[in-house]
Amino acid sequence: MPFNLCLADREAAGLRRWLPAIDQVNGCQLVSQGKTYLNFAGNDYLGLSQAPELISATANAAQQFGVGAVASPLVVGHQAIHRELETAVADWLGVEAVMLFSSGFSANQALIKALLTKGHTLWQDKLNHASLQEAGMLSPARQQRFAHNNMRMLAKQLKPQSGLIISEGVFSMDGDQGDWRSLSQLAEQSNNWLMIDDAHGLGVLGKQGRGTLSEQGIAADKVHIHMGTFGKALGVSGAFIGGSRALINYLHNHARSYVYSTHLPPPQAAAILAAVHLVQNADEKRAQLQARIAQFKAGAANLPLSLMASSTAIQPLLVGEEQACMQIANQLRERGFWVGAIRPPTVPKKSARLRITLSAAHSKADINALLVALQKAANSV
Known part of the structure; x- marks a missing residue:
């Protein structure tokens, strides 16, 4: 295979990805090759990844259960701590049942492959996550994509009782939200199933951090399938699918990445459980995050870059050209700020952007310093 030629083409186009060498991430700071940066690239929206309660829960569970689940869930991998976590998440979100996955990518792939057949249609927002888009392409179902929101x-595409509609709570590269009132109405009118990927809304939005549906006043039972991750606002890793007991029982038997994978390590499940309890009582942190978002948006209005329409912790600044985006990101890094430069194929051509993510752990001074650095970097390109 001509690997080098493919990589050379990507590098010439300014699109090659490099694995960064990160020594440590600690709250809103990270250390790379001995240098400390302010971190505006992670998804630790509430700053919980370093919470003492999560660290203690992990250590205690390791002592009680060991460090590995040692088997798939349907063999001996599903332990008491996993059951407790599933019950807690189901009660929190108001769904009948929940099952755990190692990642959101795995959960999305498993769901689509297990649920849809050749006779089904899958409708997806064009900006859905890569895990959803790829699963749709691999599925035998017919996939139709509708323009973002x-x-x-979508209403013109829908056929009654034909399949599944999927959209996101908060879109990971744009930061805006799906229109869940309209989506739930269209699903009900057409008698199709509806799924939310709320990876970036869970913990941040809604009452007790229940996510985008709660934020928009949509009852949980208006959406048939709930997917969320534990690696963003909850500060750990892993994911879940929630829904009816019948759906979860079906997936226990047909979701191949669940059936044939070792289960989440018990200490990880314990840390997630601790995070769920913290998030439900994290109104103060959510208020702090909203204050940082408002501060950044007000300051970014004066930058020579276009701030995209987002009211969430994901605040993208549109640059357009890939090379210019990388130049600004590199200049920010030289000034001590770690900001993600997002380029095709993750986003459409000519829409490269700085994906700035904010956290309750950021201070007012952190935001002000970033705005000053952005002004200088953007003016120099």
């Missing part, structure tokens, strides 16, 4: 286009 374009409910009129």
Whole structure:
């Protein structure tokens, strides 16, 4: 295979990805090759990844259960701590049942592959996550994509009782939210199933951090399938699918990445459980995050870059050209700020952007310093 030629093409186009050498991430700071940076690239929206309660829960569970689940869930991998976590998440979100996965990518792939057959149709927002898009392409179902948040286009595509509609709570590269009132109405009118990927809304939005549906006033039972991750606002890793007991029982038997994978390590499940309890009582942290978002948006209005329409912790600044985006990101890094430069194929061509993510752990001074650095970097390109 001509690997080098493919990589050379990507590098010439300014699109090659490099694995960064990170020594340590500690709250809103990270250390790389001995240098400390302010971190505006992670998804630790509430700053919980370093919470003492999560660290203690991990250590205690390791003493009680060991460090590995040692088998798949359907063999001997599903232990008491996993059951306790599933019950807690189901009660929190108001769904009948929940099952755990190692990652959101794995959960999305498993769901689509297990649920849809050749006779089904899958409708997806064009900006859905890569895990959803790829699973749709691999599925035998017919996949139709509708323009981002374009409910009129989706309504024209829908056929009654034909399959599954999927959209996101908060879109990971744009930071805006799905239109869940319209989505739930269209699903009900067409008698199709509806799924939310709320990886970036869970913990941050809604009452007790229940996510985008709660934020928008949509009852949990209006959406048939709930997917969320534990690696963003909850500060750990892993994911879940929630829904009816019948759905979860079906997936226990047909979701191949669940059936044939070793289960989450018990200490990880314990840390997630501790995070769930913290998030439900984290109104103060959510208020702090909203204050940082408002501060950044007000300051970014004066930058020579276009701030995209987002009210969430994901605040993208549109640059356009890939090379210019990388130049600004590199200049920010030289000034001590770690900001993600997002380029095709993750986003469409000519829409490269700085994906700035904010956390309750950031201070007012951190935001002000970033705004000053952004002004200088953007003016120099």
